Amino acid sequence: MADSGSEDIAVIGNTDLTPSESENNVKNAMVEKGTSLLKKMEISVAEAEKRTGKNAVNMQETYTVYLIETRPVDAASEGTNPVPDSLWRRYSEFELLRNYLLVTYPFLVVPPLPEKRAEFVWHKLSADNMDPDFVERRRVGLENFLLRVASHPDLSSDKIFYSFLTEENGWKETVFETGFQAKADSRLKALNATFRVKNPDKRFAEMKHYGDELQSVISQLLRVRARAADRLYGVYKVHGNYGRVFSEWSAIEKEMGDGLQSAGHHMDAYAASVDDILEEEEHYADQLKEYLFYADALRAVCRKHELTQYELEMAAQDLTSKKQQREELATGTIRTFSLKGVTSKLFGQETPEQREAKLKMLETQIEEGEELVKERNAECEEFVKSAWVDIERFKEQKDHDLREALISYAIMQISMCKKGIQVWNNAKECFSKM
């Protein structure tokens, strides 16, 4: 079943959704009207292919590339259906794109990529990155990522994103030219360091806490679900043994033979049906995983806000202390304990010329400090404003998407029950002919 073929058409500006079986519909949930790129362009990740080549350390490696297809919206609606533009990208390039977006738009909840390595696997599911099922699910996940970015009011208009979709060669260089890496490195260092904010913003603290809880509970759910899936697989598969034994038994019976034999076939069908059932459930797991990773993106925004706040507080603190120093220098009084105060007491005061020079330097620093505080304050305010808008947007998207996911889970369960009813009714008929 998996994903329906190569020419997947993104749902554009459609907020009327039916809980259909189509994986794409469920994933393209919250598409913004208006500025989104999707209004103009259809995007899909059509295929995946294996390549081999030399890597950075000149060793042979095998990797997968994904075909990104784009097509102007008008062309399709005209019915001419021209060949779409396409280019190949590998997973690491998607990662590069996302990292760029993270650094460039720290106040936005950036859509996550599908997992790098298969986690929450149950025994039948492969943890191998090269496994075709994993590759297929990753293809779907990558397409979903692109559609999410393309439908985001702010991210969709990013130039680097656009060229990711349209320019195969030289895109990497373009990204590096933006110099985002430098910002990335310093911010990364800061994010990893522990720092304490004096006046934490309550809303962001709550959001971060929510992000933690969401991540924890979804992880738990994925783990539990995977174990249950494993067990369910066992239950169904054991019924296949009924098929075998009934068949053998029917060989020694005269009147019972036919009934037994046909019942056995239904038992085989029952055992086989679990494969499709669990494959569908894997899609549900993927939907949960997306929000598991989204939780991380949310926490990242909160953390970056903390950093911004912290930097503001540091600047303000620095300014206050400089102003205090100026006052002390000007009035000659030492209000606070300072090393300079002690040394001057011990070794004598400075000359008026030295004092004058120091005062002038301080004045400059204070001026610069005030500018910095103003800047940082504005930055912080801007961050809070933009972040909060996006968080609200994210909240709505999440509520909608997860509700749809729960509904599709219920639909899956219903389908499984209906199959079970059918098989056992058929088996019952065969048994009654025994």
Next chain:
Amino acid sequence: MSGSVVDNTVSSGNSSAAIPTDVSGQILDLDEDDDLEVFSKDTTLTDGSSFNASMQTSPASMINQYKFEEDADTKDIFVTVDNPESHVTAIETYITYRVMTKTTRSEFDSSEFEVRRRYQDFLWLKGRLEEAHPTLIVHPLPEKFVVKGMVERFNEDFIETRRRALHRFLNKIAEHPIFSSSEDFKIFLTAASGELTSHKKQGPGFLSRMGDTVKAVAAAVRGVRNRPQEFTEMQEYVEAFSQKIISLDKVTQRIVREQKEYLEELKECGPTYALWSQSEEELAEPLKNVAGCVDRCCKETEEQVKNLSDHLIPVLHEYVLCADTLKAVLRRRDNIQADFEAKTEALATKKANRDTMRDDLDKAEDRLEWANNALKSDWTRWQKVMRTDLRSAFVDTAERNVSYYEKCLAVWESFLHSQRTDAEGNGKVDFS
């Protein structure tokens, strides 16, 4: 655990292929109108077409009619086993079961009896029947003490499973054309405890003297020489059947194990959804709802597992034991034949005591012919009963599975319904 459920449909096998002499006697009984009335009041008779108003009059159809009525109306005795009670004495603790009999048979002094019997008594009855009829097939009793997975003899589930099996056992005896007229059976059903004890002590009756002889011969047997083809075929069938039924028993037990493990995991899903709902606002309601649905499905799964254990597994298990019984019966028949062959040879070779030997040989020949005929018809009867039992056990299992899925289906459909009415009410999502 009381409750006098008159569950006579548990083993609905009809004693159709009975040996001619018995059947005719029973047909005569059925001409009484009173008998018919008794039967029509019994709602547990599943064969509703017993009293076909439009009776055909041609001789052939009359015979068919008799057979038909015989199938339904032969049941003139109803036995139930219920109401287990524990008894404590200085020496031991044991369980007794109430055995109730309702019958219209003339050989019984009254029409209703109620006695209490313990497992030992059932064992005794089975032994007596086997002794008296070495080549007839006695339905197995539940095992003495199942060690595997058992906590103790007086565990509720164990007692209930055993009660059901004892009930099936007695009903199989009652439905058997020969066993049901056994004197021991009658005493088992009717005698007060003291009477039964003294009857047990009396020692073997004349019938079992024959059994003793068989046992004595068995000791000296050297194997059968010319076993008739049909008995060899029977043996081959029993071997194969035994393997298949053991496999089915194992497969079913494995299914139960897997389902129990699935249940263990599933039990953690509901609480996880519930935990999640505590962090959410808009999503809280659907999450709580899903948690409830998963919990309800857990309950249904639990019941499903219990059903398999309580209904299918005991029946499969009984037929595993049956296969052993069949093997024993075939062995006993072989022994009787071996005895005859030995005596034939003795007469041909030895000179002394020819008259006594000829006498013995004649008796041995009669015994063999009787044993072979008894086995042949009982075999046919057994096959029919086996087919009915296993068919209804599997049909029952399939029905329970359907019911399980139907219940789970309803659970999830109600969730969907709640989400749809919710969403449409809020104008959020259009489900058209």
